[in-house]
Amino acid sequence: MTLIVDCHGHYTTAPAQHDDWRAKQVEAWKEGGKAPPYPTITDDEIRETIESNQLKLIKERGADVTIFSPRASRMAHHVGDQDVSAEWSHHCNNLIYRVTKLFPETFVGVCQLPQSPKADLKASIAELRRCVEMGFVGCNLNPDPGGGHFEHPPLTDEYWFPLYEEMCELDVPGMIHVSGSCNPAMHATGGFYLAADTVAFMQLMEGDLFARFPKLRLIIPHGGGAVPFHWGRYRGLADMLKKPALSEYIMNNVFFDTCVYHQPGIDLLADVIENKNILFGSEMVGAVRGIDPETGHYFDDTKRYVDALDITDEERHMIFEGNARRVYPRLDKLLREQGR
16 A cells, blocks of 8 residues: 655644744844743643644545644745754754654654755754754755855756755655745745745756766656746757756756645646655645635645556655655655564
8 A cells, every 4th residue: 555655744833932032133133132041831732733724634635644844934044144943953853853763764864954044064963963863864955044145056066066066965855845935026935935945946957967976866846837837948058058868967866746735737737747755645735725716625735646646556655655665765664674
């Protein structure tokens, strides 16, 4: 029987004390002071936030395992400095760790990195190591920590190489995921997220990153941004740039998820992108939480879209489970240890 593995979940329902502390931390930084002690959050409080939200919907919609990370829009790497970001990331990741221990059959951790815009990646590498030691299976990688101004070097730049080396050594993938936008011209979830996904793919296409890091695996969420819809454009650009076919030098290392919130979009994704490059994801209780008036179902109930695809059972198995086990080998090891 196929396990339904959701590769894209965020703790968007974290206890209120957690977000309250963040507001106080930021305020203290602005005033040149020290953040107050992090509050005590009980296991029961964590259980309540999970059982009445993500876990309830997972059971209703038929998923089994969610790869779970801190709330992306609240990573806010552009707020504060490296110390602020490191402390915030530490507490966010610890909360994810506690969820995975309370619900080990359902949630597997992916970590937030403290990518303060003016800092190097040493703190991010240290946090990645710490989280992998706690059982996390990957990380979220923000290609634009500045929050919507795209001032960071492209993902193919040597700036990123120390982190990539660590990811390859630890055998963990990264999901390309920006955070909140501080650019008033760019809406966070409707503009910044999808623009960053698309920009990231083009950056990878222009460079030759995977020749240097053949083990590096990157997931571009939200269906790959605009990429599947404009696949002909990217194939044509690759030809103009004298690059090999995309299938040869990009798509052995890059994967898209199914966080696309209507059936025609999922149909197009599966028609254009090889199934070996598609991972099931929902970003459930995330950017789009309402009910689609055209279908009567929640927009982010993406499993029903994959169920409706005109593909073979084997192809559906790969989207729901097989590809996630291959892209996240530490997840595969964990599931095997659980007898799954």
